[in-house]
Amino acid sequence: MRRVRLKFVGGLEIEFVDRDKAIEQINEIAERGTYPVYVVYGPEGCGKTALFKQAREILEEHNYNVIYANPLAEDREELLDYTPAIRDLVREVLRSFPDPYSRIIDAAINIASQVVKRMRKPRVAVLMDDVFQAVGLDNAEKYVKTLLNLIEHPPGDYENIVVIVSSSEGITRKRIGRHSWATLRILWNMSRKGFRELYDKLPGTKPRFRDAWRATGGNPRYLGLLYRANWDTESLVKDIVESKDLEELVKGLNPLETRILQESLEDPDTLFEKYPETKTLIDKLVERNLVIRLWDRNEWLWIDTPPPEKDPGLGIGRHYAWQTPLHREAVRKALETLHGQGTSP
Ligand SMILES: Nc1ncnc2c1ncn2[C@@H]1O[C@H](COP(=O)(O)OP(=O)(O)O)[C@@H](O)[C@H]1O
Numbered sequence: 575m576r577r578v579r580l581k582f583v584g585g586l587e588i589e590f591v592d593r594d595k596a597i598e599q600i601n602e603i604a605e606r607g608t609y610p611v612y613v614v615y616g617p618e619g620c621g622k623t624a625l626f627k628q629a630r631e632i633l634e635e636h637n638y639n640v641i642y643a644n645p646l647a648e649d650r651e652e653l654l655d656y657t658p659a660i661r662d663l664v665r666e667v668l669r670s671f672p673d674p675y676s677r678i679i680d681a682a683i684n685i686a687s688q689v690v691k692r693m694r695k696p697r698v699a700v701l702m703d704d705v706f707q708a709v710g711l712d713n714a715e716k717y718v719k720t721l722l723n724l725i726e727h728p729p730g731d732y733e734n735i736v737v738i739v740s741s742s743e744g745i746t747r748k749r750i751g752r753h754s755w756a757t758l759r760i761l762w763n764m765s766r767k768g769f770r771e772l773y774d775k776l777p778g779t780k781p782r783f784r785d786a787w788r789a790t791g792g793n794p795r796y797l798g799l800l801y802r803a804n805w806d807t808e809s810l811v812k813d814i815v816e817s818k819d820l821e822e823l824v825k826g827l828n829p830l831e832t833r834i835l836q837e838s839l840e841d842p843d844t845l846f847e848k849y850p851e852t853k854t855l856i857d858k859l860v861e862r863n864l865v866i867r868l869w870d871r872n873e874w875l876w877i878d879t880p881p882p883e884k885d886p887g888l889g890i891g892r893h894y895a896w897q898t899p900l901h902r903e904a905v906r907k908a909l910e911t912l913h914g915q916g917t918s919p
Pocket residue numbers: 580581582583588589590591592593617618619620621622623624625742772794795798
């Protein structure tokens with residue numbers, strides 16, 4: 575299998591590393607197709623898009639016609655990508671939309687139907703990246719249902735069909751998990767071994783590996799951002815506080831919630847049914863993509879290897895985890911700004 579080359583920060587290109595288990599899982603998916611729709615979610619920057627790009631390669635090696643859409647992509651050519659063999663069909667479908675690039679998800683679904691309709695028992699794969707953020711959570715369910723329809727009521731015969739959607743929206747599970755239309759899988763940050771491989775590929779002066787690992791918890795995007803920020807962790811934490819409006823969040827908490835939040839910096843499982851008040855707090859933290867509920871470590875729930883059962887240093891508990899240690903530091907900083915160091919509200 576060819577490993578794809580991916581854009582990292584600062585014009586750096588890096589070959590897809592590690593994720594052997596995920597690659598094996600994509601190979602299995604290619605053999606049997608997906609039913610129902612697969613929804614992959616995980617921390618921001620954990621590598622969902624990278625995995626989709628590698629999945630496209632794997633699926634094409636299994637003779638799939640792959641349609642990849644990323645409505646949030648900055649470059650036009652990254653909005654839609656597809657197996658060259660279906661180029662004419664794609665162009666024809668795009669021409670039938672007045673402004674296809676503003677409705678890239680609909681266009682992609684349309685292309686997939688046309689492939690099923692016109693080709694003889696094809697293998698088709700639809701990879702939809704960051705869709706929920708693009709269509710809004712209210713439409714997320716509708717799109718998943720439309721994609722399920724493509725599997726269940728195709729406009730023609732297919733040999734196999736694969737539909738995978740990614741999301742970094744915290745409330746994905748709440749919204750999608752209650753339907754039988756989709757099956758959810760979590761992709762976590764990279765393992766220490768995979769992260770080491772990525773770290774080793776970065777040129778120039780670097781902090782000790784241990785420090786990079788402790789700061790990012792194996793998150794490849796934050797490794798890139800730290801690299802670009804000359805390893806200035808403080809400035810990155812400040813960026814998170816600002817971009818997620820964390821001081822506003824902290825201001826809106828009542829004294830008990832504030833105390834629970836403070837405790838959850840040490841142990842995120844504090845959030846787990848410890849007090850009834852945690853429910854609204856959890857929702858706020860999940861919605862802002864600060865913590866993720868991990869449920870359990872059952873193999874079927876994960877793409878690639880799950881995080882360890884507990885790693886207090888990285889902010890990983892049995893039931894809940896901080897998306898990365900940097901997210902946790904950002905919350906700590908917001909709490910300190912408003913309530914002072916170590917003091918109770
Ligand atoms: N397995 C990997 N090998 C090499 N680079 C990776 C890998 N996973 C992620 N990256 C890089 O890390 C950055 C963040 O990953 P990305 O896939 O964009 O995260 P997400 O889509 O989950 O937000 C990107 O630059 C991506 O190319």
